[in-house]
Amino acid sequence: MISYEQAKAIVLQAGRGRKPEGEQVITKDLVGRVCAQDLRAPIDIQPFDNSAMDGFAVRIGDLGNNGGVLNRVSMVAAGDSVPDEPLHAGECTEIMTGAPVPPGTEAVVPVELVEVNDDQVRFKVQPEMGANIRRAGEDFKKGMDVLRAGQVIYPQHIMPLAALGIDKVEVYKKPRAVFMATGNELVEDLSQDLKPGQIYNSNLPYGLAALEAMGVECSVASSVPDDPDQFEKLLTNFATQEIDFIISSGAVSAGKFDFVREGLEKAGAEILFHKVNIKPGKPNLFARLPNGTLYFGLPGNPVATAAGLRFFVQPCIRAMMGMGEEKPVSAKATTPFKKRDGLRVFLKARAESGEGGALVVDLLDGQASFMVSPFLGMNCWAVAPEGVEEIKVDDIVDLYPLYPQAGLV
Ligand code: AMP
Numbered sequence: 001m002i003s004y005e006q007a008k009a010i011v012l013q014a015g016r017g018r019k020p021e022g023e024q025v026i027t028k029d030l031v032g033r034v035c036a037q038d039l040r041a042p043i044d045i046q047p048f049d050n051s052a053m054d055g056f057a058v059r060i061g062d063l064g065n066n067g068g069v070l071n072r073v074s075m076v077a078a079g080d081s082v083p084d085e086p087l088h089a090g091e092c093t094e095i096m097t098g099a100p101v102p103p104g105t106e107a108v109v110p111v112e113l114v115e116v117n118d119d120q121v122r123f124k125v126q127p128e129m130g131a132n133i134r135r136a137g138e139d140f141k142k143g144m145d146v147l148r149a150g151q152v153i154y155p156q157h158i159m160p161l162a163a164l165g166i167d168k169v170e171v172y173k174k175p176r177a178v179f180m181a182t183g184n185e186l187v188e189d190l191s192q193d194l195k196p197g198q199i200y201n202s203n204l205p206y207g208l209a210a211l212e213a214m215g216v217e218c219s220v221a222s223s224v225p226d227d228p229d230q231f232e233k234l235l236t237n238f239a240t241q242e243i244d245f246i247i248s249s250g251a252v253s254a255g256k257f258d259f260v261r262e263g264l265e266k267a268g269a270e271i272l273f274h275k276v277n278i279k280p281g282k283p284n285l286f287a288r289l290p291n292g293t294l295y296f297g298l299p300g301n302p303v304a305t306a307a308g309l310r311f312f313v314q315p316c317i318r319a320m321m322g323m324g325e326e327k328p329v330s331a332k333a334t335t336p337f338k339k340r341d342g343l344r345v346f347l348k349a350r351a352e353s354g355e356g357g358a359l360v361v362d363l364l365d366g367q368a369s370f371m372v373s374p375f376l377g378m379n380c381w382a383v384a385p386e387g388v389e390e391i392k393v394d395d396i397v398d399l400y401p402l403y404p405q406a407g408l409v
């Protein structure tokens with residue numbers, strides 16, 4: 001049995017070998033995609049000096065400490081082109097927010113600080129140099145870094161991309177996966193009543209939802225009975241398709257019907273590891289099919305499947321896209337936890353802001369690997385490392401958000 005770190009290193013190496021091709025995607029569709037290019041600002045933004053207020057464009061020297069009176073000679077609105085005529089001595093231009101300032105403008109005085117009588121404008125104050133003028137290039141300078149390859153694109157990135165007139169970005173093609181849930185006991189149709197011995201197939205819809213949140217395109221999702229022949233046929237079929245990875249749940253431990261490993265071996269797959277020193281999910285299996293497709297054999301217990309998707313499949317996706325290794329967030333435990341067997345344990349947890357604003361984490365009740373009721377309140381995974389036998393209240397623990405592509409990391 002290997003450690004989680006050893007297993008992860010194997011997964012990362014395999015992932016790095018399957019870098020997806022790039023594709024151009026239009027800006028409005030970029031959320032959740034991973035940038036495949038280093039992108040720089042193509043222009044200055046703002047593109048021209050313009051007014052931050054509705055008011056009057058002035059030259060400072062025309063006004064004294066107590067203001068003064070200037071002659072209104074013109075008006076510019078947002079969308080007008082940059083005025084040709086500069087401001088002359090004794091003149092002002094009425095200007096709207098976002099409108100280009102006339103050449104020679106040194107400040108804009110807000111409309112609230114003037115009195116207007118016909119074209120005579122009385123200023124009550126002398127503004128400071130540059131007041132209420134947004135300078136060209138103040139927000140973005142042409143050539144500055146905008147996005148890096150390997151960066152996930154979130155909604156907040158769409159605003160600067162659009163502001164810069166970037167209509168398309170080169171992103172990595174979504175990894176392609178298939179998800180199979182194995183088990184004779186499983187009922188896929190959730191509207192059907194359970195017969196004795198049956199349970200609903202929760203891993204399949206969960207797997208699809210989690211993979212979608214991870215930016216993966218899942219082309220096939222199916223329930224597979226505990227029938228080695230059917231499994232082998234499916235593998236043969238998948239071997240002819242362009243799939244980055246196959247994920248299965250169940251049938252990887254030591255039971256009589258745990259046929260995944262044998263099926264993979266018959267199909268000529270290289271078993272990269274089987275059994276990892278973790279909980280839940282000790283029987284995790286990772287393999288490579290002869291055509292290069294990777295295979296994640298996740299144990300069937302729902303929490304083991306979820307942890308496998310998060311701690312094996314997700315790092316693999318990051319490695320494929322050239323993203324750096326994920327760093328955990330730390331928090332103080334508010335609940336204790338004990339373990340003995342030297343395993344690395346992934347815990348269902350809930351992090352919140354504690355007293356004084358620091359993050360605290362509740363290691364939830366119901367850590368057994370079949371128990372999914374804590375998923376309702378869970379918002380992260382906490383990690384109890386191999387060497388730690390006890391987490392005490394106020395101990396610092398490492399946390400991982402549920403779906404990094406939607407989180408802070
Ligand atoms: P296995 O890894 O196939 O031995 O399954 C371990 C446990 O997880 C058993 O109690 C299974 O009934 C349960 N299980 C396996 N697959 C699923 C699934 N798709 N949905 C819900 N429970 C499952």
Ligand code: MG
Binds near residue numbers: 182184250251257300
């Ligand atoms: Mg099973």
